[in-house]
Amino acid sequence: xxxxxxxxxxxxxxxxxxxxxxxxxxxxxxxxxxxxxxxxxxxxxxxxxxxxxxxxxxxxxxxxxxxxxxxxxxxxxxxxxxxxxxxxxxxxxxxxxxxxxxxxxxxxxxxxxxxxxxxxxxxxxxxxxxxxxxxxxxxxxxxxxxxxxxxxxxxxxxxxxxxxxxxxxxxxxxxxxxxxxxxxxxxxxxxxxxxxxxxxxxxxxxxxxxxxxxxxxxxxxxxxxxxxxxxxxxxxxxxxxxxxxxxxxxxxxxxxxxxxxxxxxxxxxxxxxxxxxxxxxxxxxxxxxxxxxxxxxxxxxxxxxxxxxxxxxxxxxxxxxxxxxxxxxxxxxxxxxxxxxxxxxxxxxxxxxxxxxxxxxxxxxxxxxxxxxxxxxxxxxxxxxxxxxxxxxxxxxxxxxxxxxxxxxxxxxxxxxxxxxxxxxxxxxxxxxxxxxxxxxxxxxxxxxxxxxxxxxxxxxxxxxxxxxxxxxxxxxxxxxxxxxxxxxxxxxxxxxxxxxxxxxxxxxxxxxxxxxxxxxxxxxxxxxx
Numbered sequence: 096x097x098x099x100x101x102x103x104x105x106x107x108x109x110x111x112x113x114x115x116x117x118x119x120x121x122x123x124x125x126x127x128x129x130x131x132x133x134x135x136x137x138x139x140x141x142x143x144x145x146x147x148x149x150x151x152x153x154x155x156x157x158x159x160x161x162x163x164x165x166x167x168x169x170x171x172x173x174x175x176x177x178x179x180x181x182x183x184x185x186x187x188x189x190x191x192x193x194x195x196x197x198x199x200x201x202x203x204x205x206x207x208x209x210x211x212x213x214x215x216x217x218x219x220x221x222x223x224x225x226x227x228x229x230x231x232x233x234x235x236x237x238x239x240x241x242x243x244x245x246x247x248x249x250x251x252x253x254x255x256x257x258x259x260x261x262x263x264x265x266x267x268x269x270x271x272x273x274x275x276x277x278x279x280x281x282x283x284x285x286x287x288x289x290x291x292x293x294x295x296x297x298x299x300x301x302x303x304x305x306x307x308x309x310x311x312x313x314x315x316x317x318x319x320x321x322x323x324x325x326x327x328x329x330x331x332x333x334x335x336x337x338x339x340x341x342x343x344x345x346x347x348x349x350x351x352x353x354x355x356x357x358x359x360x361x362x363x364x365x366x367x368x369x370x371x372x373x374x375x376x377x378x379x380x381x382x383x384x385x386x387x388x389x390x391x392x393x394x395x396x397x398x399x400x401x402x403x404x405x406x407x408x409x410x411x412x413x414x415x416x417x418x419x420x421x422x423x424x425x426x427x428x429x430x431x432x433x434x435x436x437x438x439x440x441x442x443x444x445x446x447x448x449x450x451x452x453x454x455x456x457x458x459x460x461x462x463x464x465x466x467x468x469x470x471x472x473x474x475x476x477x478x479x480x481x482x483x484x485x486x487x488x489x490x491x492x493x494x495x496x497x498x499x500x501x502x503x504x505x506x507x508x509x510x511x512x513x514x515x516x517x518x519x520x521x522x523x524x525x526x527x528x529x530x531x532x533x534x535x536x537x538x539x540x541x542x543x544x545x546x547x548x549x550x551x552x553x554x555x556x557x558x559x560x561x562x563x564x565x566x567x568x569x570x571x572x573x574x575x576x577x578x579x580x581x582x583x584x585x586x587x588x589x590x591x592x593x594x595x596x597x598x599x600x601x602x603x604x605x606x607x608x609x610x611x612x613x614x615x616x617x618x619x620x621x622x623x624x625x
Contacts, residue, residue, distance in 0.1 A: 122190070126154045126158075127156055127178065129157060129174070129432060130175065131175055133173050133174065134196050136158065136172045136179060136180060136561050137171060137192070137338050137339055137377060138153070138170050138171075138172055138189060138191075138377075139169050139192070139384075140190060141190045142188070143166070143384065145164070153172050153174075153183070156174065158172040159172065159174070160172050161284045162284050162343060162386070166349070167342075167385050168384065168390050169342060169384065180194060191378075192377060194198065194374075195338045197379065201360070211581070217548075218251065218546050219247040219550050221245050222247075222316065224241040226310065226311065226313060226314055226315055226316050227312065227314060227515060228315050231512070232315055234305075237479065237481050238612055240537075242614040243541060244310070244316075244320070247321070247545055248319065248321035249319035249320065249544040250323035250543075251322070252556070253323065253354045253556070254324070255307060255319070255324055255357065256325045256351070257299055257326055257327065258327045258329045258356050259303070259328070259357070260299040260328065261280070261330075262293065262294055262325075263293075263503040263504075266515055266520065268304060268501050270309075273323070273325075273326075279325075279328070279344075284337075286346075289326050289328060292504055293328050294332045294506075296334045296506070297333040297489070297503050298531065301500045301525055302359050303356055304501030305534060306533045307541065314522055315501070318533070318536075319544070321544070322541075322544060327347060336360045336380065341382055341437075342385045345389040346385055349385075349388050351534075352394070354556055354557075357395065357398075357456055358387070359528070359533065361435060364488065367410055367434065369432055371432060383440055386440050391504070393555010393557070393558065395559040395562040397446060397535050398437045399447055399527070399528035400472070401435065401438070403468075404468050404470060404587070405472075405588050406472045407434075407438070407470055407472035411590035412426060412590060413589065435475065444477050444478065444535060444539070444566060445607070446479065446528060446534075446535045447476045447479045447480075447482075447528060447605060447606065448531035449463040449479050449480070449488075449531070450463065450466050450482070450487060451463065451488045452487050452488040462576070463488075463610065464579065464583075465479065465594075467586045467594075468527070469531070471594070471596075471605045476604065477607040477608060478566060478567055478607045478610065479531070479606040479609065481498060483532040484496050485497055497524035498524065498530040499523070501523075502521050503521070510524035511524075535566065537613075538566055538613050538616050538625060541616060542562050542565040543556050545617050545620070568621045569619065571609045572617075573609045573610055573617075574599065574600035575606075576596065602614075
C-alpha cells in the first residue's frame, strides 16, 4: 500500500535517521585519516543483507554511510581516505567496493542531421487527442494511441516512475498528473524530496511528457494521459547517471511499489559492464540486485537500447567510456561477458528506436526503418517504438524527424514549440532511444490500467512478466528490411561493420517482436502472436 504524503515525509526522515545511526562511530575508535577529497563508494556484500557491523567497518576504513539498502546487501558510503575501497574489501563479508565518481555515462540525444485476461478492475476512462499541438505528434499516431485512448487513457491508480534527470512538475501538461508522494531526488544516493527546478537538463521532463502528458487542451497528449507520473532524479544536473543514484532510484521504486519505470539512460561505470573487471563487477551487480528487487515488488522496468548503433549482443570495442571526467575515455575490447545495464538485465523490456520512414505495406501493416543511431541486439531488444530519425525519417508529417514532448521553459532547446494559448507550456523536439522507451512505458501503464488487479498492490497490480507479454505479444511484427536507404550502410558499429539485422519477422535483432501497438495492447489483440 502506497504511503500518504504525511507518511512519505516520515519515510524520508527515517531513511536519514537510519543512515545517521548506522554510520555513527562508537566511542574510542580511531578511523583511517582522510588524505584527499571525499568520494562516493558503492559497497556490495556477498549476502543480500547489510551486516550489523557495517557501520564499524565503514568507520574504521575512514568513511561514513550515506544510505544502506539492506534488501539487496549494498550501501553507499563517502570517504576522503584513498585506501577506503581496499580497506573495505578486507572484510570477508564484502564482495566488492568501488568509487563511483568516474563511473557515469552522460545522457544525450542524437543531434545528427543529413495473468489470464480478465475484465478490468481498476477505474479507467477514455481520453481524447485534440490538444493544441497534437497534430505534430506523428509518433503517437504511428503506434495507434488515439485509437487506444478511445478504450482507455489509463487509470489514476497507476503510477509510472520516470528515472531520469528530474521532472519539471510545474509544467502545465505535467502538473495535472504529477504524484509528489511517489517522487524523489536520488542524486545523493539516498532519497530526498524532489524540489522545484530540479530538472536543469530537460531530458527527464521530455520523457515524462511522452508517458503521461495530460489530455487537457494544452500542448500534447501522452501515451497514458490519465495515469500519474513520478519524477525520480537519478543524475547530476549535467546528465551523468552515477551508480549510487541508480541503485537509490530502483530501491525507491520498489518501496513505493510503482507500477512501471522508464529508464532512458545507461546505469553503468562504462557503457559495457564486464564481469571480470573488479570495480565494474561490484557496481553492476549492485545495480542488478536493485533492479531485480524492484521487479520482485511488481515494478515493470522499461529501458532504452542506446544511441551507439551497436549490436549489444555482439560487442567489439568500447571507445566512449568512461565519459566522466571528460577526456578520460579508453579504448578497450569487450565481449559477451560485458553487458549494458539496465537494458540487458533479464526481465527488462528493451526498446530500440525507429523513425517515421515507412518502408513497405505488408499484411501486418507498414514497416518503419530502425533509426540510424539506435543500438540493437537479440539479447537486448524486445520491441521498437518511435524515437525519431532526423536523417531518414523526415517527411511532410515529421518535418524534422524528431519527437515533440514537454520541456522546462528555462532550458534551451534548438527546436522549440510553445502552446499558442499557454506561453508557459514549452515543448522540444528530440530524437534518441531515450524518446522511444517512454512510448513503451506508457503502453505498459495502459496495460496495467486495463488488466491490473487493485486488490494486490503490495506485489504490484500486475506482474512484470505479464505486462511484458501483453506489450510484446500485441506488437506489430516487423521483418528485417530488404534494403536500406543510400548512406544508411555508412553508419557502422564500433568495429566499423555495417549494422546487420538478424532474425525473422516474428523476432529479430533490430525490432524484437515488432513495433509496439497501444490499441492492440489495451484490447489484448495478439493477432496470433501470443
